[in-house]
Amino acid sequence: MLYVSTRGGGEKLLSSEAIIKGLSDDGGLYVPEHFPQITLDVINLLAAKPYSQRAAYILGVYLGDFTPEELESQTDAAYNSGGFAVPEVAPLRKVSDDTFFLELWHGPTSAFKDMALQILPRLLTSSLRKTNESKEVCILVATSGDTGKAALEGFRDVPGTRVMVFYPRDGVSDVQKLQMTSQQGSNVNVVAVEGNFDDAQNGVKEIFTDEFLKEWAREKGFFLSSANSINWGRLVPQIAYYVSAYCDLLNSKEIQLGDKIDFCVPTGNFGNILAAYYALRMGLPINRLILASNQNDVLSDFINTGVYDRNRQFYTTVSPSMDILISSNLERLLFELSGKNGEIVSGLMSELSKNGRYELSSDMRDALANIFSAGRCSEEETLECIAKAFKEQDYLIDTHTAVAYNVLQKYRDGNNQQQPCVVVSTASPYKFSESVLIALGQETIGNGADLIDSLFNFSKSPVPMPLSGIRNAVPRFEKSVAVADMQAAVREFLQS
Numbered sequence: 001m002l003y004v005s006t007r008g009g010g011e012k013l014l015s016s017e018a019i020i021k022g023l024s025d026d027g028g029l030y031v032p033e034h035f036p037q038i039t040l041d042v043i044n045l046l047a048a049k050p051y052s053q054r055a056a057y058i059l060g061v062y063l064g065d066f067t068p069e070e071l072e073s074q075t076d077a078a079y080n081s082g083g084f085a086v087p088e089v090a091p092l093r094k095v096s097d098d099t100f101f102l103e104l105w106h107g108p109t110s111a112f113k114d115m116a117l118q119i120l121p122r123l124l125t126s127s128l129r130k131t132n133e134s135k136e137v138c139i140l141v142a143t144s145g146d147t148g149k150a151a152l153e154g155f156r157d158v159p160g161t162r163v164m165v166f167y168p169r170d171g172v173s174d175v176q177k178l179q180m181t182s183q184q185g186s187n188v189n190v191v192a193v194e195g196n197f198d199d200a201q202n203g204v205k206e207i208f209t210d211e212f213l214k215e216w217a218r219e220k221g222f223f224l225s226s227a228n229s230i231n232w233g234r235l236v237p238q239i240a241y242y243v244s245a246y247c248d249l250l251n252s253k254e255i256q257l258g259d260k261i262d263f264c265v266p267t268g269n270f271g272n273i274l275a276a277y278y279a280l281r282m283g284l285p286i287n288r289l290i291l292a293s294n295q296n297d298v299l300s301d302f303i304n305t306g307v308y309d310r311n312r313q314f315y316t317t318v319s320p321s322m323d324i325l326i327s328s329n330l331e332r333l334l335f336e337l338s339g340k341n342g343e344i345v346s347g348l349m350s351e352l353s354k355n356g357r358y359e360l361s362s363d364m365r366d367a368l369a370n371i372f373s374a375g376r377c378s379e380e381e382t383l384e385c386i387a388k389a390f391k392e393q394d395y396l397i398d399t400h401t402a403v404a405y406n407v408l409q410k411y412r413d414g415n416n417q418q419q420p421c422v423v424v425s426t427a428s429p430y431k432f433s434e435s436v437l438i439a440l441g442q443e444t445i446g447n448g449a450d451l452i453d454s455l456f457n458f459s460k461s462p463v464p465m466p467l468s469g470i471r472n473a474v475p476r477f478e479k480s481v482a483v484a485d486m487q488a489a490v491r492e493f494l495q496s
């Protein structure tokens with residue numbers, strides 16, 4: 001299995017090389033040359049296995065230069081060694097006859113980014129060994145809140161690596177910020193950026209394309225790499241939980257082998273739902289993928305109209321990890337919709353950088369509409385949805401998951417055909433305690449730790465361990481920089 005760039009640059013890489021490089025020299029993202037197929041028989045076999053072995057299988061069909069033993073030991077270390085609080089790793093919770101929540105937040109940072117970032121450092125360090133790379137890798141991350149902490153936890157004290165996280169100063173919750181600024185480990189650094197997530201992400205992208213800075217880093221013995229969801233090593237572990245959810249529905253006899261199901265996914269950078277699309281292309285029986293946007297509805301508009309237009313107001317919402325107007329991973333979907341045509345993708349991407357907008361051809365639009373549906377959830381609807389799920393289903397959900405649940409309800413109102421649907425639950429409600437308390441009509445007094453206590457006292461839903469410890473967290477990193485000074489911050493970190 002080889003990897004090519006979405007912009008058609010012509011190079012073909014092994015998976016280890018694609019994971020190390022992150023972004024292609026032509027500015028494109030790495031994608032597999034073709035999709036390996038997963039048969040119903042294999043799905044049936046995987047259903048009898050624990051999560052770590054399901055994941056090892058999925059990784060194995062994509063990462064051709066890793067041995068099965070290597071992947072089994074890595075998924076075992078990532079998912080079974082105590083980082084995840086439940087043995088199922090990604091449990092399914094049934095809330096009604098045909099609605100299930102896939103809880104992806106039982107890892108060390110209580111959000112779904114752990115699913116990939118607990119394993120990425122292992123994939124990356126063995127990729128380095130495979131390619132005989134001796135330089136130290138410096139991971140740069142732009143985060144809308146959850147990726148940053150998950151990367152810090154994943155890479156902390158991993159030999160041969162450093163990790164540096166940039167977060168938008170006013171764009172993350174209290175708890176998210178404290179989780180990051182209190183990070184332990186000798187190889188980590190955290191910096192606030194005076195801007196929003198897109199500013200931070202663009203700043204990191206510029207660093208990656210700055211040959212002068214990269215050369216400087218090489219001389220210092222480092223090479224720069226990305227743990228953002230554009231890295232192939234982030235995406236491939238995410239495919240596993242879609243397959244795993246299907247296996248669990250089979251095991252609980254909710255469906256029969258071959259039955260099609262829907263997935264509804266709260267979306268920001270288009271990474272999570274892209275993994276669902278890859279699962280579909282591999283042959284997992286999926287009927288529709290329902291994309292859910294918050295008030296920043298650039299993606300739901302795109303699905304519904306075929307026009308991507310980022311020339312619109314940016315909103316800071318109660319689901320901050322979805323406050324994104326430039327969804328990097330969408331480029332990978334465009335590549336598939338165009339029939340793997342790098343020229344078309346390059347054209348669309350240059351329109352995007354020139355005009356902030358592009359429009360799909362009617363062929364590509366049809367291909368999109370065949371698989372995806374989309375909806376948008378307002379701030380008010382997000383809070384109403386949390387209250388309703390708690391009242392009617394006795395189920396406490398976070399703001400991002402609520403966006404998806406609300407969009408699913410709207411989708412079902414407009415469609416007679418009813419499939420079982422898995423709503424992808426991306427964060428613990430305690431990570432966004434303030435908004436959840438407001439949704440439930442409760443007072444919000446005190447700091448992040450007080451709010452977690454209040455929410456527990458009201459809901460009696462268990463608090464994940466990593467969040468119950470936040471009261472004692474002490475900030476280590478207080479630095480804040482302008483976007484233009486991000487490069488200087490990287491230099492300073494690498495010289496320390």
Ligand SMILES: *Cc1c(COP(=O)(O)O)cnc(C)c1O
Nearest residue numbers: 146268269270271272321426427
């Ligand atoms: C990152 C994140 C999302 C968005 O995921 P994408 O892969 O960027 O679409 C949704 N919810 C939570 C809680 C997140 O952390």
